[in-house]
Amino acid sequence: MSDQKKTAKKPRSELKSTGYEIFIGILSILSIINLVLILVFQENSLQTVLGVMNALFSLIFLIDFTYRIFTAPSAAAYFFRHFGWADLLASLPFAQLKVLRIFRLVRVYRLLRDVGPRTVARTLIKDRAGSALYVLLLMGIFVLQFGSLTMLALEQDAEGANITSASDALWYTIVTISTVGYGDQYPVTSLGRLCGVAIIVVGVGIFGTFTGYLATVFLAPKSPDAAAADSVGAPLSEASVETLRGLLAESEAKMAEIKRMLS
Missing domain, CATH: 1.10.287.70 (Helix Hairpins)
Structure with missing residues (x-):
């Protein structure tokens, strides 16, 4: 029973799926590049386009912070020890705080370091x-x-x-x-x-x-293997057990009748 509970309850991780982490990491790189472009080039059209893009990035990163803090194993540990505060500040629409998005790149680096590039590639191909x-x-x-x-x-x-x-x-x-x-x-x-x-x-x-x-x-229908895997180890209720006993008794009676007819 304890093994069933362990498999049924999957632990939550601070790092999300490989594709999602890489997606957020690339957006962080682009947002930092945009910040440099805004500071270097003082052209009105460029400022307008990049301002709109940075507003979009701020919204995406705010949604990402909300998603992470609600799915983290410990919200306090994520916020204080794993740069959650930096994620929140970097998602605010202030140019001075956007440099904090570099901490998101640290998270992607941790992912690549922990699982390795080959595992990352296999995971992306699988999904x-x-x-x-x-x-x-x-x-x-x-x-x-x-x-x-x-x-x-x-x-x-x-x-x-x-x-x-x-x-x-x-x-x-x-x-x-x-x-x-x-x-x-x-x-x-x-x-x-x-x-x-x-x-x-x-x-x-x-x-x-x-x-x-x-x-x-x-x-998409559930695959037979997945359905069988879900059913393995599932406890049977008393009603199910009684139903199986009834079907077994009925089968035995029919087999006995067939034997009698053949003899």
């Missing part, structure tokens, strides 16, 4: 659906930032252009990634249209993969 989802989410974030900046650089000085500001570029990229495509903003240059095609392809891939992932999670 192909989750890995593909994280990759496409990262692609969406990268396209939102760099696609907006690229579209603005290609279009803002073109003749007859209607994408002339950072907000125009962000709006065009968002509605294109989401496959809505209102048509109020559109590229007029050849390179701009080529960039728009890449954004459309990424958007279709993100929503197609996300739909398939949800279908796999909610609609």
